[in-house]
């Protein structure tokens with residue numbers, strides 16, 4: 182498997198108030214295979230969103246290179262579908278219009294009818310067939326996030342970027358939407374990177390979990406392979422014999438090993454990520 | 468519930484009654500006396516006494532204004548019309564000046580909101596022009612359009628004094644629109660701008676699908692405040708140019724010593740201003756809910 186997404190020596194720094202620079206992310210290396218679902222976890226404020234925003238092209242890269250599908254990214258574009266924690270829908274447009282805005286941009290050669298079908302298809306798949314003509318204010322938080330997911334998928338992007346997309350939802354809605362996301366993702370097989378705080382969510386959805394060290398100068402700490410077979414359903418995943426061990430692995434990383442210094446002489450942790458790790462065991466950079 | 472209703476109806480009436488009473492108490496009253504003059508003849512002398520002897524009482528004001536209110540659209544002469552006829556003339560002029568203010572003010576506000584450089588260039592000028600009174604602008608307008616006479620087919624002929632009035636209304640009333648639009652543009656959430664960036668919307672599409680809708684609530688606050696100012700300015704403009712309208716009538720009646728009509732005009736200006744503000748608030752509220 183060759184890498185579809187290649188993040189090399191990524192660095193982000195802001196000018197520090199007292200001169201000099203505040204380095205948020207440094208030496209971040211990661212390769213993601215085509216169609217792979219990668220989750221990034223780490224402590225709050227470590228730089229997960231920063232890293233994702235650089236992938237999205239919405240935050241300038243200080244140093245390093247990001248290549249997606251053989252092309253270095255420069256700036257934002259509809260080839261990356263993004264779902265944020267807040268759905269960031271335009272409140273003066275209906276659900277349909279919000280999705281259509283992007284579809285018009287990407288499928289500008291399609292006929293009006295074809296575009297309408299695309300929008301309606303995705304809105305129906307996420308379960309909003311009856312609420313297409315409602316404005317965000319008339320939708321619940323969960324429904325808005327569904328629109329956000331439909332909008333991201335409807336662009337037929339090369340990559341999906343999700344920043345705590347379910348962070349603001351109650352757990353029941355979160356479960357529902359995780360299933361919706363998983364179902365759509367399986368159908369379309371879009372390479373995805375998701376940021377989350379939720380260990381169970383990470384294990385349920387992803388092929389690999391990337392643990393980020395604490396900032397400043399956050400980087401890839403450990404990478405954990407999630408071996409559960411697809412299609413997955415929550416119950417089978419939770420009852421899998423490896424589940425408690427993987428879960429413990431992640432939590433103990435977050436609790437004990439998330440300091441960059443604890444990586445000691447590992448050097449560039451991302452070396453391990455060059456090939457998506459296969460097999461069942463969690464890998465700790467050694 | 469019924470107490471609430473009573474309060475919202477009764478309390479304003481109490482306020483109004485108090486004002487009328489105050490007005491009545493300081494207004495002059497006519498006192499007619501029969502006295503003997505120096506030659507010993509009996510004469511009737513009418514004197515006005517009171518704190519402000521020349522101020523007509525509420526009753527006198529009503530009596531003198533009756534005709535103008537009961538026949539609001541009557542036209543007895545250029546400067547002798549029903550009060551609503553005058554109001555209509557004033558509103559027409561305000562509408563035109565206000566329209567010019569919006570057409571210039573909104574794009575200007577957008578440019579200020581979008582460009583820091585442009586803001587730095589324009590800010591000092593705006594801060595200096597903003598507090599200038601309409602009374603100061605009008606003479607300049609007269610000079611500017613001294614020998615101008617513009618004929619817009621289908622609309623009408625604009626004389627120098629009309630153009631000066633329009634100029635004054637526009638330049639005085641556009642600032643709230645400019646400032647609020649600029650603030651609104653700067654306050655657009657980054658999320659919305661990110662949507663435009665991710666989708667690579669063109670400049671015009673970004674403007675009309677994202678920037679303008681996101682700024683509308685602020686713009687309408689500006690529009691409402693601007694209308695208030697435009698209405699303030701019209702009176703001054705009419706007074707100075709002597710154009711028929713509420714303000715022109717007011718000034719003419721002052722010169723004609725018909726003080727009751729001044730009060731009629733003041734009340735009319737107040738009521739019309741209030742109604743305009745209410746109407747704009749309704750429009751504004753509609754956009755706020757988006």
Ligand SMILES: Nc1ncnc2c1ncn2[C@@H]1O[C@H](COP(=O)(O)OP(=O)(O)OP(=O)(O)O)[C@@H](O)[C@H]1O
Nearest residue numbers: 195203205223224225226227228229230231232396
């Ligand atoms: N514009 C900025 N200027 C300076 N520092 C910034 C800026 N944006 C973010 N940071 C800093 O970068 C660090 C990482 O922020 P980021 O939002 O990426 O964290 P995160 O891992 O996504 O946290 P969370 O889990 O709470 O969302 C934070 O310490 C933050 O203070």
Ligand SMILES: [Mg+2]
Nearest residue numbers: 229230231344
């Ligand atoms: Mg974040």
